[in-house]
Amino acid sequence: MLFWRRAGARLDVLRSARPAARTDDPAARTRRELADVFGQRKLFQKAVPGLMHAFIFWGFLVLLPTIFEAMLAAIDRDWTLPYLGHAAWFAFLQDLFATLVIVGVFTAFLIRKVQRPDRFRGSHMEEADLILLLILGIVSTLLLWNATRIALGIADHPTAAPVADALSSLFAGGTGTEVLERVFVWAHLLLVFGFLTYLPKSKHLHIITAAPNVYLAKNQPRGYLEPLRIDLASADADVHLGAAVATDLSRKEVLDLFSCTECGRCQEVCPAWNTGKALSPKLLIMDLRDQVAAEAPLIASAAGTVELQPLVPNAVEDQVVWDCVTCGACVRECPVDIEHVDTIVDLRRNLVMAESRFPREAEAMLRGVEQQENPWGQPASARTEWTSGLDGIRILEPGDPPPEYLFWVGCAGAFDERAKQTTRSIARLLAAAGVDFAILGARERCTGDPARRMGHEYLFQMLAEANVETLSGAGVTTIVASCAHCFNTLANEYPDYGGSYEVIHHTELLSRLQRDGLLPAKRPAGGMVTYHDACYLGRHNGRYDAPRDVLAGAVRATREMERNRERSFCCGAGGARMWMEEGGDARINDTRFAEAEATGADTVATACPYCFVMLDDAAKAAGSATRVADVATLLAESTLD
Amino acid sequence: MGDAFVYAEVSAEGPKPVALELLAHARGFGMPVAAVALGPGATDSARALGEHGAGTVYASDDPVFADHPDRPAAHVLAGLVADHAPDVVLFAQTYDSRDVAGRLQARTGSTLMANATAVSDPRHARAEIFGGTQVVEVELDGPSPTIVLLRPKSIAAERGGGDAEVVEVDADVPDDVRGARVVERHEEQASGPRLEDAKVVIAGGRGLGGPDAFALLDELAASIDGAAVGASRAAVDAGWVPYSYQIGQTGKTVKPEVYVAAGISGALQHAVGMKGARRIVAINKDPDAPILAMADLGVVGDLFQLVPAITEEIRRRRGS
């Protein structure tokens, strides 16, 4: 009863939260549910803790019926579940999984008390200890109860439960044991019910929330953000502009908060946390959860009329929200599919659009995007400066027939001196391979990615709508993007605005051309090369192989960094942080560059202009001789004259 | 043929250099030139003004012109203009002169051209626009006198006049025309000019390697009047200098006479903050640094040697 009352408060928060559209493609969702929840897939990203948790989780599932068994037997010693209560195989499973759970609990204690991984910093360890002890108690009492029943001779298949059988020799079998049998079954039930009442107030609520949370996770690639349609014409004072207070959060976001187990796997991989910034994805979720939980009674009772505290800065400080590079490493690690990045962006949306409260230095970028339609604030006419000296770059004018490939140059590739090198390499390679491509030139606008990641959803919306009009109006069907951020936005986010195109990254196209023999290597380039996976190409979109294939056919040798592919460590520019000042103990780009340099590589290859600039800056800061270059440039050096 | 007026800014130290330049501009008209000098130091400045081409100097040393910087001067000047009907009045493109010129325009209803770099006669002047990449010739119509504001350092002052006739001007300025009053003056000696206003900006970048090297730039700045030290984003991000030093996209935009970039690569982010400088000198050890391509004078070399050497050389030339 207590359980329902307490859980009810949390349920009310869910009910009051904004609805989230997360029911598309049930098949994919079910597949994920099976793999991640039943298969414990993400937990196994760490082998031993994964096994530990799997034992406990599967044990929990298998042992569920035993609660009912115990309830029945508590009333009458001879009552039990029909069929299951008499099945030898079930007795065996009980025994096996109860033992595995114990092994799991001890392993958990070993990890937490002896190994003491840093990811638990900030987590509520006492709460976890209590839960583990409760689980141990529940399972031990179950085994001991079974043991006493065997000793009393009332168990159906004593030998089917070897551990309980072995324990049964502790008990003489007389009246003492009969009493103990009652003691154990009641103790077991008391522990179970005590556990249930404790559940809603603890992080162990995840056993109820995790499964739906996984089901409701995004089906789209992780780099996708859900749109927030803003209609300026609606003079609605109450228009939703992001998450300011607890009731602004969507149901998925609230469920996220209640699913967190404080495991800290997200914290462990966060580039901000790892370089001494205030942001820890785990602490962010915990802090938001604590505020929402504290306000739950208010929300439930007053529904809409109550004054809630703003989440920023009460639950989390402004700086924590801005420290995020939106790399998604946290989301990737989370065993219960919490989508930290989405929540952070939602908080940013309110800060930027409703309160205009954001790091001042980012204002120049927003103004540039707003007024000149690029973060550099450069005139649109300068977008074609990189073409000087190159022949045959077709600029698509209104009314021209569309090319096979629309080469989306992006703002970095047009305005940043270093990135222009990449643009030129790509153009030269495409021309050499005889590809039919064209650029939009001055008609290109920022895709809006930096504005969106900063939380300025309205600015993004305007750009998306305008760009779709240009692209669709020009009859474009296939786009090749040279920037990982442009790629992600064009491919995953523009369909929401009516723009569905086939979007590929430049490394994919180059890889195809290479495979088709259109770009034969003439010489090896770059020496020994290590490839840095861009977050928005790799982890957010699962594209790891094309750049590697290109390099394999162009450079002398390659070597991987330890943190590669989906475990790649961000360059530090994402989440619009390229335009913000960085604090903390170390800089994210310096940290990543040091890792790259430690491979002994001569060249660090990148596939995104932001990664390129950040790592190149780091190389210069370190006074390093290691070169940083885009995959395309290396291919060009290998194949072109 | 009428005459030309020159509004000469004066102080206890004499005429401001730009006033003498204005006289040089007016010399080309081939008409009598009268200087109007209002404020403390005016009569003492008459000699220098005469030597540089003024035939007449209308002067008043009344402190009202110093205490109330624009309205009284405009009032008196307007009176002189009404009495003597010059064809043109030349002003310097400075904050103080500009205020007087603007008020004069309201009284005379005549045309005003700013940022001119040359004026061939009272009805024709020239200016540069778009960051100095385009030159426009402008014809000045409307009633006399035309008002032209000339940029400092657009011409060299020339001696070659004689004695000027000094005409004492009655500074009878009614109370309601006095306007705002100066009550305090604060000279900030130590900090030097603000970056945005400095004639010379010396900026350091990542190539400096650390905060200590900025002392070299400070030394160089100290050897040049009106020089300020700035930095690229890289140096600020590295924590070597405060954010107020930052020049570039997310910092200040400066348009000095000379911009000296030491150890700065010249990425666009920085370039947008300084490419309006009239002259750019860049020192970098990397021959491929983009800034070398945009500099008027690029130097491939070690700034740790070059910067002190430049300071030395400036002091040496000064000394001699």
Add this chain to the structure above:
Amino acid sequence: MDVVVCTKYVPTETTLGPDHLVVRSGVDGMLDPGDEYGLELALQLTERHGGEVAVVSMGPGEAGTAIQRALAMGAQRGIHVVDPALRGADALVTSRVLAAAIGRAPFDLVVAGVESTDGYTGTVPVTVAELLGLPSVTAIRSLEPSDGGARIERMTEGGFDVYETPLPVVVTVTAGAVEPRYPSLKGIMQAKQKPIERASLADLGIDDVTTTQRVTSVSDAPAKQGGEVVQGDEAVPRIVDLLAEAKVI
């Protein structure tokens, strides 16, 4: 304190048309960034001392977006003077128009930027002051009402001077004096509800708008003797020569 802020709509990229006039219509434009400092100062003053901020702008139809932005930042109302006869208007005409528009309602303070970023003339505010018979202080960095007047800090070459002036007064605000706020989306939405009065020359009672300046030719400036790269021994003398040539030493 009721404040009127003068704002200019400037093209995002300044270009000259075939008639040598700055192209203002049919191109992207924005509120002159220099004006934002004055606007911010005005907003802060009224937030501290009460009163209204009205924005005045003279420009083609598109100039309304500059006023919208000012309203989004927090100004209460706008006045947009638009008239085809004003095309190519010079500083004097602009001053007369602004003075007429401003003079129609009572005010305590007129604020403008130091100079526009597309023209750099910088005299319109003081001409307006003279036409309205008001005192002025340019290049200010702070203003506080005091004793029925105002106490103002004005930037000078070597530091700053403090002025006292009766109200009303016309001031121009230097870049960097205050940090202009970034309009929030809420501000943008609220701006749509705020009144913008459109006025023509007839409404202001002005009939003579003859421009008295004409650009007769535009040509490329002589190519800079730039792009030279030197090394070694000649570096230092060359640099110092350049400094001397620029007349900074």
